[in-house]
Amino acid sequence: MITPMMNAVKPQALGITMMDDSIVFDVASPVDLEALSAFGMVSGDPIDPAFAAHIPANTPFVAHGTNLYLSYQSGLQSLEALSEMMSESSGGDFSAEDLQTALWGIEFAVRGLTGLEVDEAIGWMTGDYAFALSLTPSFADSNSLMAAMGALPVDFGIVIEATDTDAAQTLYDGLNRSLSNLPAEE
Numbered sequence: 689m690i691t692p693m694m695n696a697v698k699p700q701a702l703g704i705t706m707m708d709d710s711i712v713f714d715v716a717s718p719v720d721l722e723a724l725s726a727f728g729m730v731s732g733d734p735i736d737p738a739f740a741a742h743i744p745a746n747t748p749f750v751a752h753g754t755n756l757y758l759s760y761q762s763g764l765q766s767l768e769a770l771s772e773m774m775s776e777s778s779g780g781d782f783s784a785e786d787l788q789t790a791l792w793g794i795e796f797a798v799r800g801l802t803g804l805e806v807d808e809a810i811g812w813m814t815g816d817y818a819f820a821l822s823l824t825p826s827f828a829d830s831n832s833l834m835a836a837m838g839a840l841p842v843d844f845g846i847v848i849e850a851t852d853t854d855a856a857q858t859l860y861d862g863l864n865r866s867l868s869n870l871p872a873e874e
Contacts, residue, residue: 696720712748739816742847749821756813756848764791802862809859815849 696719703714735754743750753759771787798806822843830841850856 736816739818739847739849743818743820744822744845747820747822751819752816753818754814754816756817757810758814760810760813801866802859803865804859804862808855809862812850812852812855812859813848815851817846817848820845820847 698718698720701714701716703712705712705714733754735752740752743752767787768784771784795806798804798809802809820843824841824843826841848856
């Protein structure tokens with residue numbers, strides 16, 4: 689299974705440079721979409737480079753894509769196929785029922801946090817999106833790795849193009865309602 693998947697990855701380009709006392713890595717990795725379709729993986733529309741304006745400045749790690757909802761659906765199909773394969777090859781250590789139980793838990797959590805079914809909550813996420821990850825100043829100020837980990841050294845964010853503003857607002861309202869009722873910690 690791994691060999692055909694690796695064949696889908698075409699020659700890669702890696703760039704490393706110094707910018708303003710920071711090391712910048714750029715990676716480009718085209719894929720053979722036909723080869724990936726055999727694994728239930730599909731690609732949405734091309735990303736819009738102008739969307740990068742919505743990514744926080746100086747963010748060192750960014751994953752930019754399009755159609756998060758389609759990626760979610762394709763990922764579920766891949767997990768289902770993988771769980772069937774693993775169940776058959778491992779003698780039942782991981783089964784399709786285990787996957788269904790995990791998915792039920794995710795659906796339960798989404799309903800609890802938003803008041804929406806998963807498809808309602810994320811079905812509008814068909815435009816560009818970006819995951820951003822950076823280190824906080826507390827990480828640089830830490831004098832040991834253990835101190836850095838205790839100081840929550842990572843900032844994480846997601847930016848999603850609202851292709852259906854009413855559905856996006858409904859998700860926001862549900863999350864806001866749930867999260868505003870959580871007790872604040874010091």
